[in-house]
Amino acid sequence: MTEVTLTVNGKAVKRDVPDTMLLVEFLREELRLTGTHVGCDTSQCGACVVHLDGKAVKSCTTLAAQASGGTVITIEGLANGALHPMQKAFNDNHGLQCGFCTPGMIMSGVDMVARYKAAGKELTEHAIREELEGNICRCTGYHNIVKSIQQAAGEM
Ligand code: FES
Ligand code: FES
Structure with missing residues (x-):
């Protein structure tokens, strides 16, 4: 298990998760942020794209542990009062x-x-x-x- 600490959509979160947990699994299963989708198992479709430290990444090919300490924005965090x-x-x-x-x-x-x-x-x-x-x-x-x-x- 690994302790993962992230800021997701402006909120600090911390979870103990398996070393092999993907960032998309962390977002969907641990945080219930299901707007980030999984559309393939070959890193081709981009349905899982989120921003990690200001850059677009495929969260299906990023380990949650790799992202630890970072700042993530998901589709749920994009609107700020009004639609982006x-x-x-x-x-x-x-x-x-x-x-x-x-x-x-x-x-x-x-x-x-x-x-x-x-x-x-x-x-x-x-x-x-x-x-x-x-x-x-x-x-x-x-x-x-x-x-x-x-x-x-x-x-x-
Ligand atoms: S789920 Fe298809 S590229 Fe990530
Ligand atoms: S996959 Fe249906 S709108 Fe793009």
Whole structure:
């Protein structure tokens, strides 16, 4: 067992968990934050993306113990009173169908907009499509997902 200490969505949490527990299991099973999804067992789909210390990570390939001491933001922590501009953009552009991939798409979208802004680079439609290579939408709703991220990039 390992003691894992994290700040998750602004709250300090501490749990003793098996050494092999994944961060996504920690979030879903220990904290009941079930907005972070598991859509594959091959680290391909991106449904599990959260932010760890300000960077998008796949929580299905990160051990809870590896993340210990860090700060995690999940989809549940993104809205701050009102919807985050990325959430609003997905709503405005119908950027979801079944919604299974949506938490990961939104967390990846926020991360990519922040990275491009920090680098002073334009987040073009082509760049968004390339950046989304680690996120799969099995409903194939990519067109509206890209439109959503483009809208949010102008508002964030
Ligand atoms: S569940 Fe993490 S990439 Fe699919
Ligand atoms: S909206 Fe269904 S998987 Fe993307």
